[in-house]
Structure formats: structure tokens, C-alpha cells
Amino acid sequence: MLFNSFEFIFLFVPIVFFVYYLLVYLNYVRLSRIWLVISSLFFYSYWKLEYLPLILTSIIVNFLLGFLISNYQHKKIYLFLGIAFNLAILGYYKYYDFIAENINLFLEHKLPLLHLVLPLGISFFTFQQIAYLVDSYKGETKEYDFFGYCLFVTFFPQLIAGPIVHHKEMMPQFESKENLKINYKNISSGLFLFSIGLYKKVIIADSLGVIADFGYSNTQNISLIDAWLASLSYTLQVYFDFSGYSDMAVGLGRLFNINIVWNFDAPFKTENIQELWRKWHITLSRFLRDYIYIPLGGSKTSPLRNHFNLFITFLIGGIWHGAGWTYIIWGAMNGIGLIFHRVWRELGFEIKNKLLSIFINFLYFHIGAVFFRADTVQNAIDVLKGMVGLNQILLPEFLKNYLSNSSYKFVNLGSSILNNIHADYGLYLIFGLLVAFLGKSSKSLAEDFRPNYFYLLFTLFLFISSVINLLKVSKFLYFNF
Amino acid sequence: MIDENLYKNFTIRSLILVFIILFIIGFLNYYFDPYGIYFDQALNQNKPLVNTHTRIHKTQKIYLNHYDCIFLGTSRVEGSLVFEKEDPFIKKYCPTYYNAGLSAANVLEIYHMLRLAIKYSKPKKIFYGIDLAQFNASRINLNDSSLNYFNKPFYTRITHLFSYDMLKDISKTIELSKKEQNFYDANGSWNIEQNYFIKFRGIDIYKIFLITEKAFYENFYHNFKFNTNNIDTWHYYIEIIQLIKNHKEIEFYLYINPYHVRLIEVEDLRIGSENLDYWKQRLVLETYKNLQMPIYDFSGYNNITTEEIQHTKEHLEFFYDPSHVKKIVGRYILEYILENKKRNDFGTKLDIHNIQEYLEHQREKQKRWREKHSKEIQELKDFLLNK
Numbered sequence: 001m002l003f004n005s006f007e008f009i010f011l012f013v014p015i016v017f018f019v020y021y022l023l024v025y026l027n028y029v030r031l032s033r034i035w036l037v038i039s040s041l042f043f044y045s046y047w048k049l050e051y052l053p054l055i056l057t058s059i060i061v062n063f064l065l066g067f068l069i070s071n072y073q074h075k076k077i078y079l080f081l082g083i084a085f086n087l088a089i090l091g092y093y094k095y096y097d098f099i100a101e102n103i104n105l106f107l108e109h110k111l112p113l114l115h116l117v118l119p120l121g122i123s124f125f126t127f128q129q130i131a132y133l134v135d136s137y138k139g140e141t142k143e144y145d146f147f148g149y150c151l152f153v154t155f156f157p158q159l160i161a162g163p164i165v166h167h168k169e170m171m172p173q174f175e176s177k178e179n180l181k182i183n184y185k186n187i188s189s190g191l192f193l194f195s196i197g198l199y200k201k202v203i204i205a206d207s208l209g210v211i212a213d214f215g216y217s218n219t220q221n222i223s224l225i226d227a228w229l230a231s232l233s234y235t236l237q238v239y240f241d242f243s244g245y246s247d248m249a250v251g252l253g254r255l256f257n258i259n260i261v262w263n264f265d266a267p268f269k270t271e272n273i274q275e276l277w278r279k280w281h282i283t284l285s286r287f288l289r290d291y292i293y294i295p296l297g298g299s300k301t302s303p304l305r306n307h308f309n310l311f312i313t314f315l316i317g318g319i320w321h322g323a324g325w326t327y328i329i330w331g332a333m334n335g336i337g338l339i340f341h342r343v344w345r346e347l348g349f350e351i352k353n354k355l356l357s358i359f360i361n362f363l364y365f366h367i368g369a370v371f372f373r374a375d376t377v378q379n380a381i382d383v384l385k386g387m388v389g390l391n392q393i394l395l396p397e398f399l400k401n402y403l404s405n406s407s408y409k410f411v412n413l414g415s416s417i418l419n420n421i422h423a424d425y426g427l428y429l430i431f432g433l434l435v436a437f438l439g440k441s442s443k444s445l446a447e448d449f450r451p452n453y454f455y456l457l458f459t460l461f462l463f464i465s466s467v468i469n470l471l472k473v474s475k476f477l478y479f480n481f
Numbered sequence: 482m483i484d485e486n487l488y489k490n491f492t493i494r495s496l497i498l499v500f501i502i503l504f505i506i507g508f509l510n511y512y513f514d515p516y517g518i519y520f521d522q523a524l525n526q527n528k529p530l531v532n533t534h535t536r537i538h539k540t541q542k543i544y545l546n547h548y549d550c551i552f553l554g555t556s557r558v559e560g561s562l563v564f565e566k567e568d569p570f571i572k573k574y575c576p577t578y579y580n581a582g583l584s585a586a587n588v589l590e591i592y593h594m595l596r597l598a599i600k601y602s603k604p605k606k607i608f609y610g611i612d613l614a615q616f617n618a619s620r621i622n623l624n625d626s627s628l629n630y631f632n633k634p635f636y637t638r639i640t641h642l643f644s645y646d647m648l649k650d651i652s653k654t655i656e657l658s659k660k661e662q663n664f665y666d667a668n669g670s671w672n673i674e675q676n677y678f679i680k681f682r683g684i685d686i687y688k689i690f691l692i693t694e695k696a697f698y699e700n701f702y703h704n705f706k707f708n709t710n711n712i713d714t715w716h717y718y719i720e721i722i723q724l725i726k727n728h729k730e731i732e733f734y735l736y737i738n739p740y741h742v743r744l745i746e747v748e749d750l751r752i753g754s755e756n757l758d759y760w761k762q763r764l765v766l767e768t769y770k771n772l773q774m775p776i777y778d779f780s781g782y783n784n785i786t787t788e789e790i791q792h793t794k795e796h797l798e799f800f801y802d803p804s805h806v807k808k809i810v811g812r813y814i815l816e817y818i819l820e821n822k823k824r825n826d827f828g829t830k831l832d833i834h835n836i837q838e839y840l841e842h843q844r845e846k847q848k849r850w851r852e853k854h855s856k857e858i859q860e861l862k863d864f865l866l867n868k
């Protein structure tokens with residue numbers, strides 16, 4: 001089920017909410033938690049029922065292994081088995097075809113391709129459970145019952161596209177008696193945040209997606225303007241799409257008095273790539289740091305080894321996003337960017353101008369996003385060539401009257417995006433840039449939130465304008481990761 | 482410290498206001514019903530925007546009503562199977578009928594429309610007018626949100642109450658309804674005499690032909706493929722055949738729509754005559770193999786499809802443009818299918834026994850037509866290739 005669908009907003013959430021608090025009111029606390037688990041599994045399997053056994057198996061196996069790790073000897077073996085089990089599931093569903101294709105290509109084998117549909121949220125619930133097993137090994141998890149564990153994994157606001165949460169962040173909240181009371185402060189700010197997220201997704205991200213899809217659908221010989229329009233639209237689309245989803249997740253969590261950690265915090269206002277990755281997909285960065293970078297030795301190693309660790313960590317981050325060379329290149333680019341930033345800082349260099357830093361930082365991330373979006377490496381190269389003017393330079397038709405005859409030696413008319421896409425979408429691009437660079441983050445907006453008429457009207461505007469545009473339903477980009 | 486009651490008031494007020502605003506939007510969309518999906522006899526009778534929202538309009542009609550006969554296909558079906566209200570011929574075979582043809586429909590949409598019709602409308606007879614362009618896989622988008630109209634008609638009905646696009650179109654409907662008449666009649670067929678030629682009035686018929694032929698060259702037949710990585714159009718045709726096979730209580734009639742032979746020249750340039758022959762052969766084979774049923778072919782070279790065109794502003798006898806025949810031809814089609822009444826050489830029953838011979842015969846006819854129209858063909862090719 002999608003957050004941006006009528007059935008989710010007007011049926012699923014109200015029913016789950018009222019039944020949950022009714023059960024709590026009737027003092028069926030344990031049943032109320034089971035109700036949340038059942039609802040979350042329904043939410044998960046609404047799209048494809050056949051993946052329900054997969055997530056249930058994953059939960060049962062990880063719960064048992066966590067129990068064994070916490071209570072028995074040979075913890076290392078159970079941990080190893082647990083990580084291997086999770087990676088095997090992920091590998092089979094997500095990476096098998098990619099690996100087989102490359103083996104077939106380079107080693108001239110003929111391994112069959114499976115063409116499996118990626119189970120929703122598999123990367124998220126797998127990583128979350130790996131983190132649980134490692135935390136159990138470190139003795140950082142307490143004993144909870146099976147339904148408590150199920151709720152930790154399946155709680156619907158964060159099940160499909162994160163944030164990737166820790167056991168210790170969630171379980172005490174589910175256990176807290178205080179959190180069983182209806183809390184209007186949480187509910188009102190939850191509604192506000194959900195509306196912000198919905199607006200980001202439905203109005204901004206989906207509109208930008210129209211330009212991006214058009215541009216990336218035909219990258220061969222893409223012109224200068226089209227390449228920039230398409231690539232910028234995508235960079236902003238993925239930001240508003242995913243941060244919108246995360247805002248909705250935080251908002252939904254608050255309806256049940258559960259504080260879900262923030263996943264974004266105005267990343268495009270940052271001045272360097274390290275800071276950007278602390279504010280972009282925060283919980284993934286945290287996972288990669290805690291469970292890959294630090295176990296590899298982190299920064300407590302030689303500079304060279306440290307740089308290698310950084311590179312490997314981001315390479316894994318790239319592969320986590322998808323099975324393809326474009327994701328590997330994207331991950332590598334971010335790793336290299338971070339190493340470059342470290343070296344630059346260690347050598348004592350500094351860009352004094354804040355705006356210039358923000359611009360360079362964004363530009364680097366943006367170039368990486370071209371690989372992130374493109375279907376193939378060649379498509380990404382086509383777009384990058386277009387962006388630096390190596391393809392044709394086509395201007396929009398309306399400039400016809402302003403060009404002298406001699407200018408046609410260098411440029412021509414007929415920008416295909418500007419000729420084919422409605423001008424309104426261009427306004428969304430400008431609006432998106434303004435919000436991303438000048439607007440407050442959702443975290444700040446939530447902190448500023450007050451129950452007054454201004455916020456009432458603001459919430460209504462965001463919610464209603466999004467709901468009446470819901471019929472252009474589209475999937476969240478991060479569902480594919 | 483902010484009083485908890487303020488948060489409670491905020492929550493309750495926002496929920497009440499959301500409810501009121503959505504109720505008003507829903508009421509306006511329901512009352513004005515710009516796409517004609519809520520009322521059969523709508524309050525605002527004239528709804529010119531149905532023309533641009535035929536998929537949602539027609540799926541709702543099929544979802545809500547029982548019809549004895551349903552016509553499936555593209556705009557060729559919409560424009561040709563047109564009957565007067567009390568026409569005894571259609572009354573005899575189809576006391577109630579609905580023309581569910583959809584402009585530029587592909588085989589995937591027709592499959593979904595057929596499923597919808599069988600499930601909700603429960604017709605006694607279904608006529609499916611087949612066209613080559615329906616099989617162009619590169620024009621099909623599997624993620625097209627309008628497929629929801631076919632698969633989730635009730636959901637569509639409810640959710641469109643809260644549609645911003647529909648809300649915007651209320652004012653357009655009120656404004657346009659004073660100037661334009663409905664493009665469709667109550668049975669889903671074109672009100673063509675009143676509307677179609679408004680935009681073409683006074684234009685040379687030869688020019689209308691060229692414009693339409695170019696549209697086929699650049700659009701419908703562009704990048705023609707029976708299958709892409711994601712979609713195989715034959716798969717959906719076979720699904721249609723399977724549906725027919727599983728519903729023996731319904732009489733099915735399959736036929737290939739007539740179109741002017743000049744379009745065969747466009748097909749030749751874009752797709753190749755061998756592909757056209759392959760398409761017909763496979764259509765006949767798949768149909769006969771599963772249903773032991775013939776396909777009626779009204780395309781190709783016959784006394785209707787070879788109507789001569791000239792530089793004139795007068796209407797032709799059989800054609801609006803090279804793609805669309807007039808309702809008189811639609812009647813000939815049904816007369817042949819239902820009463821075995823054949824007008825000269827218009828229409829042939831094809832099955833696996835005669836398809837090969839028929840195609841060879843068509844090639845001979847084509848040769849003769851080409852010899853007679855060589856100058857016209859050259860002009861057409863020059864126009865298509867911008868020479």
C-alpha cells in the first residue's frame with residue numbers, strides 16, 4: 001500500500017488508529033500491539049501477497065537467532081549464520097540477476113536469469129535485522145517477546161522505505177505505558193508532518209518526475225538545456241520523494257506516540273560531502289558507519305587504510321541501493337568525494353565563500369545523481385556530455401526572435417523538454433530549488449509547529465492540495481531499493 | 482507550556498475542516514460530473530470534455546449498465562457502428578447496445594475492456610473490430626494509470642470525486658457546453674456528422690487524407706513492434722481469445738476494420754508488407770486454433786476501401802478520412818456478419834483454409850491498384866518523407 005493513496009489515507013490509517021486506541025482503552029494492551037503487527041503485515045502484503053511468507057520467515061529466523069545470540073554460547077557462529085542468512089536473501093532477490101549477467105558477459109557462461117520482482121522494502125528490513133543481530137551480539141538488546149520483535153520490524157510507517165531504526169530506539173517506546181495514552185500534541189504535529197511529506201511527494205516530486213522521465217527516456221544526443229533540466233529535476237525529485245516519505249513516516253509514528261528518527265535534515269544546504277551524508281538518508285549513513293566503517297577499523301587506522309575503509313563503505317552503500325554498475329559508480333563517486341574532502345581538510349585547504357562551497361558540494365552530488373538515475377552507464381555518460389555542451393545546444397523556440405542569424409552557428413532551436421513539457425513543470429523545478437536551498441527542513445518546521453490558525457491553514461493547504469492530486473498515483477522511488 | 486487542549490482543538494478542527502472541504506469538492510464534482518461518470522442523464526447534459534476522457538466515461542458506462550451488444554475496438558469502431566435511435570436493423574439484433582470503442586486503443590486496453598464488459602455488463606453479443614495499430618507494443622505503457630479505470634471501476638468512481646483535474650474541468654464544461662455539442666451519443670458512438678467536420682469544414686479532402694496518413698506514419702506505426710522487453714501484444718490477443726473461449730454463453734464476432742488502401746502504402750513504408758501478412762496470418766491462426774471461428778476481413782482491396790479521392794471539399798461516400806469509414810459502411814459490416822449480406826467484394830471470412838490464397842489474391846489486387854495510382858502513391862510517399 002502506498003502512503004499517497006486514498007485507501008491508505010482514508011481507510012487504513014483511520015481504522016488502524018481507532019482500533020488501536022480502542023483496544024488500549026479497553027485495556028487489551030498486548031492485543032493492541034498484535035493489532036499493529038497484523039495491520040502492518042496487511043499493509044505490506046496489500047501490493048503482493050506472495051512476499052508475505054518471505055518477510056515472516058525473515059522475522060522468525062532473525063528473532064530465533066537473536067534469542068540464541070543473547071542467551072547461549074557460540075554467539076559468533078549464530079551471528080555469522082544470521083548475517084549470512086540475511087545477505088543470502090538479499091543476494092538472491094536483489095543481486096542474483098546482476099551477478100549472473102556479468103558472469104555470462106565476462107566469463108561466457110550461460111547462467112539463467114530469474115527476473116524476480118524485488119520484494120518491497122527488502123533492503124530496509126534486512127539491514128534493520130542485521131543491525132539487531134549485531135546489537136544482540138554486543139549485548140545491547142533486551143529480551144522482548146516475539147510480537148514486540150515483529151512490531152519492531154514491521155511497524156508500517158517505517159517498514160517499506162525506512163528509516164532504518166535500531167531495536168533500542170523502538171522497543172522501549174512500544175513498551176512504554178505513557179505512550180499508550182492519546183497525545184494530541186503528537187497527533188496534531190503528526191498530521192502536520194504527514195501533510196508536509198504528502199505535499200513534497202505528490203506536488204513537488206511527482207511533477208519533477210515528469211521532466212526527469214522525459215529527459216532520461218531519450219538520452220542519446222540530449223541537448224545542453226535538456227540535460228540540465230532532466231538531471232536537476234531528478235536530483236530534486238529523489239530528494240523530495242524520499243524526504244517526503246520519511247516525513248510521512250515520522251508523522252505516522254507520532255499518531256501512535258512513536259518517535260521515528262529523522263532521515264533528512266536539509267542536506268543541500270551543507271558545505272561539504274561529509275556533512276551532506278550526515279543529513280541525507282541519515283539512518284543509512286548511520287548504519288554504514290556503525291556496522292561497516294567502524295568494524296573495518298574506522299578512522300583509528302593509517303590514513304591510507306582509513307581512506308580505503310571510507311571507499312569500501314560508500315561502495316557498499318551504492319550496491320545497497322541497487323544491482324547495477326550505475327549504482328556502483330555512484331557509490332564509488334561518493335566514496336572518492338569523501339576521501340577528497342578529508343585530504344583537502346587535512347592539507348588545511350578551505351573555501352571561504354559559503355555559497356561557493358554549497359554550490360560545489362551540490363554540483364558533485366548532482367553529477368553522482370546522474371548515474372543514480374540513468375538506466376545504463378552509457379545513458380549517464382550521454383547526459384553528462386549533454387550537460388557540458390558536448391552534444392547539441394538547442395534553445396527553446398520562444399527565443400527565435402531574439403537570436404541573430406550568426407548565433408545559429410553555435411546554437412539551434414528545438415529543446416525537446418521545453419517543447420513537450422507544460423511550462424508549469426518548470427515552475428515546480430524553480431519551486432523545488434527554492435524549497436531545497438532556502439526552505440526550512442521538516443525537522444525545523446516540526447519544532448516550530450504551534451497549534452494556531454496559521455499552522456491549521458498551512459496544514460489544510462498542504463493536505464487538501466495533495467489529496468486532490470492523488471489520482472496521479474506513483475510509486476516512491478525508494479521502494480525499488 | 483502550551484495547553485494540551487489547544488492541540489486537541491487543532492486536531493479536531495483540522496479533521497472537521499478536511500472533511501468539509503473534501504465534501505464540497507466531492508459534491509461539486511458529483512453534481513457537475515464533467516466526464517459523465519455519475520449520471521446517465523446528467524444535470525448538465527452537454528459534456529464536451531467527455532471527448533477527452535473517453536476511457537473513464539466508457540468504462541463507467543459498461544460498469545453500471547447491462548447491454549445486449551457491446552462493440553470493442555478503436556475510433557474506427559466508434560465512428561462506423563453508429564445507428565439512429567429506433568433503427569430496426571440494430572433493434573432486431575441488439576435491443577440495447579454500447580459502443581465501447583476507444584480512440585487509439587491498444588490490445589491491452591481492449592483486453593481489459595472485454596474483461597470489464599463480461600464481468601459487469603453481461604452482454605449477449607460482442608463485436609471486436611481489430612486493427613494493426615492496436616498491436617504496436619512500443620505505444621503501450623504498462624504503468625498507465627488509466628488502466629485503473631478498467632480494473633477498479635468502483636475505486637475510480639469514488640476517488641474521482643476528489644480529483645483536482647475534474648474540479649478544474651467543471652468551469653471548462655460550463656463554458657464549452659454553450660458552444661459545443663457532445664462528441665458521443667448515448668450509446669458511445671460518434672456524433673460525427675455534427676462534430677467531426679467542424680474542424681475540417683471547407684478543407685480539401687485530399688489534404689485531410691495526407692494529414693491523417695502522416696499521423697499514422699509518425700505516430701501509430703512509428704517504431705512498430707509486436708513485442709518489446711516488457712510487453713508482447715500477441716500475449717494479450719491470446720488472452721482475449723481465452724476469455725472468449727471461456728464464455729460460451731456470449732456470441733463473439735471478430736473482424737478487421739476497413740481503412741483506405743492508401744494507408745497500406747504507409748504500412749508498407751513503416752512496417753513492411755511481410756509484417757502485415759504475418760499479422761493477418763497469425764490473427765487467423767490463433768483465432769481458428771482456439772475458437773474454430775473465422776475472422777471477417779473488411780480491410781485490403783475491395784470496392785469500399787478503394788474509393789477514389791480527389792481534390793474536393795465534398796464529402797466522400799464511404800470515408801471521413803483514410804482511417805475512418807462512415808456509418809453506412811458500419812452497417813454493411815454488421816449486415817455481412819449477422820445476415821451474410823455481402824456488398825460486392827466488401828468483406829471476406831478468413832480461416833486457416835483460405836488465408837494463404839486470400840493474401841495472394843490481395844497482392845494481385847494491390848498490383849493492379851498501384852499501377853492505376855502510381856502518381857498518387859508517389860505524391861503520398863514524397864509527402865511522408867518530406868521530399
